[in-house]
Amino acid sequence: MARRPGAEEERPWGLAEHGRLGKRKVVGVVVLDGWGEAPPDPFNCIHVADTPTLDALKKVPASLFSSLTLLHRFRFGSYMRMEILCLCGCMAWQGAPERWRLIKAHGTAVGLPTDDDMGNSEVGHNALGAGQIYAQGAKLVDLALDSGKIYEGEGFKYIQQSFDTGTLHLIGLLSDGGVHSRIDQLQLLLKGASEHGAKRIRVHILTDGRDVLDGSSVTFVETLENDLAKLQEKGVDARIASGGGRMYVTMDRYENDWQVVKRGWDAQVLGEAPHKFPSALEAVKKLRDDDPKANDQYLPPFVVVDESGKPVGPIVDGDAVVTFNFRADRMVMLAKALEYEDLDKFDRVRFPRIRYAGMLQYDGELKLPSHYLVAPPEIERTSGEYLAHNGVRTYACSETVKFGHVTFFWNGNRSGYFNPNLERYEEIPSDTGIPFNVQPRMKAVEVAEKARDAILSGKFDQVRVNIPNADMVGHTGDLEATIAGCKAADEAVKIILDAIEQVGGIFVVTADHGNAEDMVKRDKSGKPIRDKDGNVQPLTSHTLNPVPIAIGGPGLAPGATFREDLPDAGLANVAATLINLHGFEAPRHYEPTLIQVSPVPF
Numbered sequence: 001m002a003r004r005p006g007a008e009e010e011r012p013w014g015l016a017e018h019g020r021l022g023k024r025k026v027v028g029v030v031v032l033d034g035w036g037e038a039p040p041d042p043f044n045c046i047h048v049a050d051t052p053t054l055d056a057l058k059k060v061p062a063s064l065f066s067s068l069t070l071l072h073r074f075r076f077g078s079y080m081r082m083e084i085l086c087l088c089g090c091m092a093w094q095g096a097p098e099r100w101r102l103i104k105a106h107g108t109a110v111g112l113p114t115d116d117d118m119g120n121s122e123v124g125h126n127a128l129g130a131g132q133i134y135a136q137g138a139k140l141v142d143l144a145l146d147s148g149k150i151y152e153g154e155g156f157k158y159i160q161q162s163f164d165t166g167t168l169h170l171i172g173l174l175s176d177g178g179v180h181s182r183i184d185q186l187q188l189l190l191k192g193a194s195e196h197g198a199k200r201i202r203v204h205i206l207t208d209g210r211d212v213l214d215g216s217s218v219t220f221v222e223t224l225e226n227d228l229a230k231l232q233e234k235g236v237d238a239r240i241a242s243g244g245g246r247m248y249v250t251m252d253r254y255e256n257d258w259q260v261v262k263r264g265w266d267a268q269v270l271g272e273a274p275h276k277f278p279s280a281l282e283a284v285k286k287l288r289d290d291d292p293k294a295n296d297q298y299l300p301p302f303v304v305v306d307e308s309g310k311p312v313g314p315i316v317d318g319d320a321v322v323t324f325n326f327r328a329d330r331m332v333m334l335a336k337a338l339e340y341e342d343l344d345k346f347d348r349v350r351f352p353r354i355r356y357a358g359m360l361q362y363d364g365e366l367k368l369p370s371h372y373l374v375a376p377p378e379i380e381r382t383s384g385e386y387l388a389h390n391g392v393r394t395y396a397c398s399e400t401v402k403f404g405h406v407t408f409f410w411n412g413n414r415s416g417y418f419n420p421n422l423e424r425y426e427e428i429p430s431d432t433g434i435p436f437n438v439q440p441r442m443k444a445v446e447v448a449e450k451a452r453d454a455i456l457s458g459k460f461d462q463v464r465v466n467i468p469n470a471d472m473v474g475h476t477g478d479l480e481a482t483i484a485g486c487k488a489a490d491e492a493v494k495i496i497l498d499a500i501e502q503v504g505g506i507f508v509v510t511a512d513h514g515n516a517e518d519m520v521k522r523d524k525s526g527k528p529i530r531d532k533d534g535n536v537q538p539l540t541s542h543t544l545n546p547v548p549i550a551i552g553g554p555g556l557a558p559g560a561t562f563r564e565d566l567p568d569a570g571l572a573n574v575a576a577t578l579i580n581l582h583g584f585e586a587p588r589h590y591e592p593t594l595i596q597v598s599p600v601p602f
C-alpha cells in the first residue's frame, strides 16, 4: 500500500466495530459541488430550479411525517424541533431535522485563515475525506510570509541562485479571491524577493472574475502596476509581462484541455500571443471593451511589448520561475510543463533551463514541483486510507473537471489508490472548449449512471461521486443555465438514491461549499445591488453559506439520527459519520461523528 514518508507507522489502522451499525451496507456518497443553503430568493438558483429529489430529503410529507414523529416520540420520549412549511398553500411539508441538517463549509471550519474566507473544493473535499481540520495552503503561506521563513527555506534559496544573472518570473492568479492565490501574498513576495536580491522581475498574470466579480481585473492590475512602479523607483526592473483569463489561459485542471496550458506557455515562455499591448492595464481594458462578450475568466492571452514590439518578459535559460498559486489542481499541468523534460501533451517549442519553484508542492506523490517555497499541509490518515485498511471497497467517480476532487482532494491531495484491489476510480470526460453554461447538464446523468451501476454491481461498499453542475455553471454567472444545471444535478441524485433503495443501502448527500444558491452581488443588508438601469451584477464566486447534509436509505439503522449537540459542525465531521455508516467506530482524533444511534426497542 502506497504510504507517504513521515507517516506514523506505529499507530494501528484497524477500526473497532461500531456495535449498533452493521458492516457491508452500500453507502452512496454524493457531493453536490457548489450547493449551499440560502433563503428562497429569485437569485437562489437552487430554490428556483425544480429539485424534487433534494426537496424530499429536506422535508417529509405531513402524513409520513406524523408517523415518523410518533416513532421518534416513542423512541426518544420527546419531539425534535420541527419546522412547518406550506407549499402551494395545500400540501404541508415538515422538516426532518433528524435526517437533514446544515454544516459549515467555509472559513476556519475548513482550515482557511478567517471566517471571511469562502469555501472551495480543495479545502472542502480535504475536510470531507480527512475528518480533521488542517491549516490550509492560504494560511501556511500567510504564516511563512509573516515570519519571513519563506526566504529561509530550500525553495527560495534555490531560485535565488538565478537572481544575479536571470529574471524572476511570477506566474499566477491575480485577485484577492483566496481560493487559489491572494494578491496581498504576491505583493509581499515581490517586496521580499527584491529585498533578497531579485533585480529583474516579470509577473505573468491570470485574470480572475470567478472567485471575485467580473471586471475587477482592472483594479487588481492597477494595484499591481503601482507596486511594480514603486519597485522600479528602487532600481528593480519589474513589469507585468503577459496575461490572460484563468479559464482560457494556463489554469486548466485534471488534464481536461492542454490547449489552455499551451496558450499560457506561448505567452509566458515564448512571448507570443495574438494580442500585444504596451501595458497590462491597457490590455485588460481594451480586451474587455472591444468584445462585449469578453470577461475576466476567458480573456484571451496577451503579451506586453516594448516600443520596438519585443515582448518584455519571455522565460529564458537561467531564469527563475515561481507559480504563486497555493492551490494545487489548476497549477499541476503548468508545473509539469515547466519541470518535465519529456512532455508530449503539447509542443513547447522551447524548454528553458530554469530554476522553478511552486508556492507549495502541488502533488506530494509526484513530488511536483520538486522545489517549493512553503511546505503543503501534510494531510494524514484520511478516511479513504482507514477504510482501505479495513477492507471497505470504494468506487469514486466524477467528470474530468471534478474528478480529482473526489479522489485526489478527498484523499488528502494524493493521486492513486491506497489499495488497488479494493478501489476503483472512474472519470467521465468533460466537455472541452465551451463555457459551462452552454451545456449546463454537463455529465451529471452519466456520472450518476456509473454510480448506479457500481451500487448495483455488489462490488463496492462506498460509492462516491461529485456532481459539478451547481458549481461549474454557477461560476459562469448565467442564472438560467445554473437553474438548468441544478435540475440536472437533482435528477442525478435521484438515479443514485433509487439504486441505493434497490440494494437496501444508505445515502449521504452533501456539498462542499455554496455557489448556485446565491448568484447576485448584494449590499450589506442583503439586497441585490442594481445600477441606474436596474441591472444586477451576477455573483460568480462561491459563498460563505452552509451546506446541507442528508442521510437516509433503507439500510440506515432506524435509530440513527443526527446528533443535536453539534450545532457548529462542519465538513470535517462527515468522515467520522461515513466510517460509522460502514460499521466502524471512527478514529479518536477525527472530528466527531454527526450521528447517534439509539437502541430501537424490540
Ligand SMILES: O=C(O)[C@@H](CO)OP(=O)(O)O
Pocket: 033, 034, 119, 120, 121, 122, 179, 180, 210, 211, 330, 471
Ligand atoms: O474552479 C475553481 O478552480 C474553483 C474556483 O476558483 O472552484 P472549486 O473550488 O469549486 O473547484
Ligand SMILES: [Mn+2]
Pocket: 033, 034, 120, 121, 122, 124, 471, 512, 513
Ligand atoms: Mn467545489
Ligand SMILES: [Mn+2]
Pocket: 034, 121, 471, 472, 475, 515, 542
Ligand atoms: Mn467552484
